[in-house]
Amino acid sequence: MLNLWDPHAGLTFGAVLLIALLLGMVHGITPDEHTWPITFSYAIGSYSTRRGIIAGLTFSAAFTFQRALASELAYLALDKWFTFGSTVDDIVYIVVGVVMLWAARHIFRGQHWHLFGLGHRDQPQEESPQDPRWWMPLIHGFIAGWGFGAFAIIIYTVLAPTMPSAWLAWIPGFLFGVGTTLIQAAAGGLFGWVSRNLGLSTDAIRKISLKTAGNTLYWGGIIFAAAGLFGLAFPKLAAIGINTGLHVHNLDTIGLPFMMVIATVIFVGVGTLVRETRRAHRKVRDETLSLTCV
Numbered sequence: 001m002l003n004l005w006d007p008h009a010g011l012t013f014g015a016v017l018l019i020a021l022l023l024g025m026v027h028g029i030t031p032d033e034h035t036w037p038i039t040f041s042y043a044i045g046s047y048s049t050r051r052g053i054i055a056g057l058t059f060s061a062a063f064t065f066q067r068a069l070a071s072e073l074a075y076l077a078l079d080k081w082f083t084f085g086s087t088v089d090d091i092v093y094i095v096v097g098v099v100m101l102w103a104a105r106h107i108f109r110g111q112h113w114h115l116f117g118l119g120h121r122d123q124p125q126e127e128s129p130q131d132p133r134w135w136m137p138l139i140h141g142f143i144a145g146w147g148f149g150a151f152a153i154i155i156y157t158v159l160a161p162t163m164p165s166a167w168l169a170w171i172p173g174f175l176f177g178v179g180t181t182l183i184q185a186a187a188g189g190l191f192g193w194v195s196r197n198l199g200l201s202t203d204a205i206r207k208i209s210l211k212t213a214g215n216t217l218y219w220g221g222i223i224f225a226a227a228g229l230f231g232l233a234f235p236k237l238a239a240i241g242i243n244t245g246l247h248v249h250n251l252d253t254i255g256l257p258f259m260m261v262i263a264t265v266i267f268v269g270v271g272t273l274v275r276e277t278r279r280a281h282r283k284v285r286d287e288t289l290s291l292t293c294v
Contacts, residue, residue: 005247007158016159020172023249024179027151028187030250033257034092034147035063037100037220037264038140039184043191044273045107045132045213047205052192056185059137063184064177066145067155071173074156075166086239089148090231093260096144097225103136104218107210129210149257150249151176198277200284208276215272220264227260 004026007019028035038059043052107129159172195209231238241255250258 005249007154009158009162011159011162013162013164016162016172017175020155020159020175021179023151023154024176024181025183026179026249027176028180028183030248031258031261031265032149032250033224033260033264034096034144034149035059035180035184036261037216037224037269038096038137038144039188040191040265040269041100041103041213041216041220042132042137042140043188044195044216044269045210046188046192047195047209049189049193049196052195053185053189054134055137055192056188057181058134059141059188060177060181060184062138062141063145064141064174064181066142067173067177068170069173070145070152071155071160071176072166072170074160075163075169086148086231086235088146090228090235090238092143092147093224093228093231095228096140096147097221097223097228099140099143100217100221100224102221103132103140104214104221106130106136107132107214107217128207129214131210132213145177150252195273198280200277200280204280204284208273208280211276212269212273216264216269219268223260223263227256231256 002019004019004022039056042055046052046055109130155172155176160169163169195205198205238256241253243253244251246252
């Protein structure tokens with residue numbers, strides 16, 4: 001029976017490939033701070049099922065490339081960053097956070113940019129947000145892939161070294177990325193479908209979806225950067241977590257990474273989507289009543 005929780009060395013070639021793929025799928029399903037906030041942001045901002053799937057695929061393609069590259073480096077013993085695992089993760093958080101803020105600035109056309117001056121606008125407040133560029137998820141996917149966690153440790157220290165030669169050492173990381181891609185593409189399509197089926201006009205859906213994406217990226221950027229700085233300054237405190245007893249990576253502990261996902265996706269992302277949708281429905285209802293009265 002395959003052990004996805006703690007696979008051991010000495011696995012057969014076929015078992016390694018299957019475990020890598022299944023671990024990638026688990027990684028895509030479970031609340032992971034390196035994937036969920038980014039996929040949600042770009043998929044919900046696509047305001048269509050097809051474009052949501054494309055956003056999920058674009059992000060995951062870059063993520064897959066990074067994992068394949070890192071898997072090869074691990075086999076070649078060029079994995080010195082392992083000794084700085086938590087530090088690398090904190091640095092990745094900071095970089096991802098900065099890129100999220102940059103993406104939010106693009107969507108809002110310079111609005112909502114100053115950390116302590118949310119009332120400031122570089123453009124008039126009524127200006128419509130703009131769509132993110134197609135290549136933005138690529139940048140996020142490649143950067144986020146360097147995050148260090150339980151899945152990365154298994155790929156780099158157990159599965160990749162098991163490969164029979166350097167020519168094949170990239171495959172575990174690649175298959176892990178493929179497994180993640182399958183789930184992230186489906187999630188992207190789901191998020192895009194949700195934004196498309198809000199029961200409003202196309203223009204209203206677009207504005208709500210982009211505002212949700214922008215807010216998620218903006219506040220998520222602040223959360224990620226702050227978490228990275230906190231981890232660098234207080235590594236022992238940042239490592240504190242509550243053991244859930246579940247033998248599923250990303251669900252075994254409720255700690256800082258888990259809270260980052262909840263804060264960014266649930267509180268900011270879903271919260272913005274629900275709030276803006278209700279506001280838009282109230283506006284339509286008020287306009288209908290006004291016309292009826294006239």
